[in-house]
Amino acid sequence: MEASEAPSTAIDVAVIGGGPAGSAVSAFLARLGRRVALIEKSRHPRFHVGESLLPSNLPILERLGVSEAVAAIGRYKPGAEFVSPHHEQRQVFPFADALNPSPDHAYNVTRAEFDELLLRHAAAAPGVDLWEGYTATGAERLPDGWRLTLRGENAPAEIRARFLIDASGRDGFFAKVESVRQRSPRHNSAAIFAHFRDVSSDAWAADGSIAIYWFEHGWIWMIPLRNGLTSVGAVSMPDYLKTRKGPLDAFFIETLKMCPKAWTVLQNASRVSPVRGAGNYAYTAKKAFGDGYLLLGDAYTFLDPIFSSGIYFAMQSAERAAEAVNVVLDRPELAGRLFSRYQRELDNAMARLTWFIYRFNSPILRNLFMKPRNFFAIRKAVVSILAGDVYRGGTLSLRLAVFKTIFHLSRLANLRTDREDRRRREVLPSISLPDNEIADRL
Ligand SMILES: Cc1cc2nc3c(=O)[nH]c(=O)nc-3n(C[C@H](O)[C@H](O)[C@H](O)COP(=O)(O)OP(=O)(O)OC[C@H]3O[C@@H](n4cnc5c(N)ncnc54)[C@H](O)[C@@H]3O)c2cc1C
Incomplete structure (x- = not known):
């Protein structure tokens, strides 16, 4: 107009x-x-x-x-993969394994x-x-x-x-x-991210999948795009982000290096975009x-x-x-x-997702993701959630309720780990990372 x-x-x-x-x-x-x-x-x-x-x-x-x-x-995306520093094998969740796998893929x-x-x-x-x-x-x-x-x-x-x-x-x-x-009040992370070229294909087991790498202070995403580019971002918890002193781009690389399995596939890649940040974001x-x-x-x-x-x-x-x-x-x-x-x-x-989000960095949920049992088709229910099937009730709700019960029982069995983890995730007043802070220009 x-x-x-x-x-x-x-x-x-x-x-x-x-x-x-x-x-x-x-x-x-x-x-x-x-x-x-x-x-x-x-x-x-x-x-x-x-x-x-x-x-x-x-x-x-x-x-x-x-x-x-x-x-x-x-870029055709057949599923999501999770890599943990405490588990040898990565977990691959193809969308085709969902309770109702239709569609069985997405795109990046x-x-x-x-x-x-x-x-x-x-x-x-x-x-x-x-x-x-x-x-x-x-x-x-x-x-x-x-x-x-x-x-x-x-x-x-x-x-x-x-x-x-x-x-x-x-x-x-x-x-x-x-x-x-x-x-x-329950979630106060921030993200730092950039585009890379020539990330090793070992970053993913299935071509096109999104890969999530846990590390001590949060998690790292690797999203393969078309034309050989990969979006890489680190989402971290408040106590870690508070330690940042220098410029964002140096902090980003330091952060990636803290996740050796992620750094192995990134070390020969080149950054082709500015490093950006999004803070205080939930x-x-x-x-x-x-x-x-x-x-x-x-x-x-x-x-x-x-x-x-x-x-x-x-x-x-x-x-x-x-x-x-x-x-x-x-x-x-x-x-x-x-x-x-x-x-x-x-x-x-x-709310279906926030239940998982609030617990995502907890060792107990990580263990359940990394060693998923398909008892009562719970694994399929988790894949359904990963595929965005969040409006459906019926058997999906029932299976998720069983998953949550298993989570709570595991928590009771691991009270000390759980208490320490919850203390770490306490919400701090704010994170000094304004939206769209751009570290540098190429
Ligand atoms: C770190 C991070 C990673 C993410 N990863 C994913 C992911 O992998 N997958 C996913 O699905 N989502 C992801 N998201 C979330 C996703 O980006 C948003 O949920 C999505 O963009 C929401 O779309 P929207 O249209 O509501 O807002 P936006 O996409 O932000 O669009 C809002 C538009 O409004 C315009 N605008 C703002 N103010 C004004 C104004 N006053 N007048 C006129 N125009 C205005 C802006 O320019 C913008 O174009 C991520 C978000 C973050 C922060």
């Missing part, structure tokens, strides 16, 4: 943020016949962390009509490409006006909707819309304005909706990325939000009921 155009009063929904959540909700709303203003502050392609998709995401891409395009830019993507693909796809939908290069700076509630002020690259602009969706990611446009965001907003607005994706909640769930939750909730908002635009009296259900379903699905 051009700033010279008159502010539109015919917009049904203004969507702030053109990441996976914002682009998906805009496309789904347009399909339902709604007129959408999609506002994105940067110009795509732009860098974003978070490159590993889940199998559960694939049906959404299919419904959006972009699955072939994503397959063309993605370079987010600059993936996010641009989704944004252009949304912008091409009849009914979507893309405001690229515009930052939403203010939102004023009017009797019949919203007046949004935008800062353009050359000039300011204004949009009026009946409904507002905040899909601004970790920036949290609305969450911050309304002071509704609260940091997770949070949630108190509410996913309010008078005339809804929060989506990371603008609502951010979970630790250990299960690569962020994009899936962003796009899955986008589809559900589009359906709910479409109804509410015609029948505002249903807002409370429909949006409460939207939030409840999302919270319940996320």
Whole structure:
């Protein structure tokens, strides 16, 4: 859109943020016949962390009509692998082993490409006006909707819309304005990451899988991308991150070296991107909706990325939000009921993962992951969780309940180890690693 155009009063929904959540909700709303203003502050392609998709995401891409395009830019991902310093063998979890292995794979993507693909796809939908290069700076509630002020690259602009969706990611446009965001009291890690070339193929047993390496202070991800690149990141606990004194890039390499099994496959690789960081990153907003607005994706909640769930939750909730908002635009009296259900379903699905996330660095959970027994098909249930099957109840819930019982029994049998571990993971006030701190430029 051009700033010279008159502010539109015919917009049904203004969507702030053109990441996976914002682009998906805009496309789904347009399909339902709604007129959408999609506002994105940067110009795509732009860098974003978070490159590993889940199998559960694939049906959404299919419904959006972009699955072939994503397959063309993605690296086929058949599963997830775990490597522990205390176990000789790595554990390979192929998605084909899930309780309901459909689909049995996912993709790893370079987010600059993936996010641009989704944004252009949304912008091409009849009914979507893309405001690229515009930052939403203010939102004023009017009797019949919203007046949004935008800062353009050359000039300011204004949009009026009946409904507002905040899909601004970790920036949290609305969450911050309304002071509704609260940091997770139980999880306070931060991540440091970069792209590498020529990582040894020994990093993975199955070509294309994501590999997770535990080390003393957290875990390291290795996500193979197309074109010989690998995304490598270290997620660490507060007590370790507090020890950082020097620049981020040196600290990153020191951290990788602390995991000898990871360093073995990385030592001959070259870093081809700046080192970036994301700090203090688990949070949630108190509410996913309010008078005339809804929060989506990371603008609502951010979970630790250990299960690569962020994009899936962003796009899955986008589809559900589009359906709910479409109804509410015609029948505002249903807002409370429909949006409460939207939030409840999302919270319940996320709770499935947070149980694992809060315990991921504990030696007891690590042991269960590294020596998985398939008694009562529990291993299959764990693979289902790794594949993003987080909305289904039935036998999956039952098997997960058995897994949790085994975990709690093991904890009782190992009380001392457990107590020491819990003390280490106590949440400290904050981590000195601002979002997008960039260590250096190439
Ligand atoms: C270290 C780390 C590793 C991760 N790894 C994975 C992974 O492997 N797999 C996975 O699925 N997820 C991963 N994630 C999470 C994933 O990146 C996010 O969950 C996902 O990007 C959420 O999508 P979104 O659309 O909600 O937000 P975003 O993708 O962040 O998009 C928000 C958009 O809003 C725009 N914006 C912000 N403010 C404004 C404004 N005021 N006006 C206009 N535009 C604005 C931004 O420019 C951005 O384009 C990871 C996250 C981190 C931090």
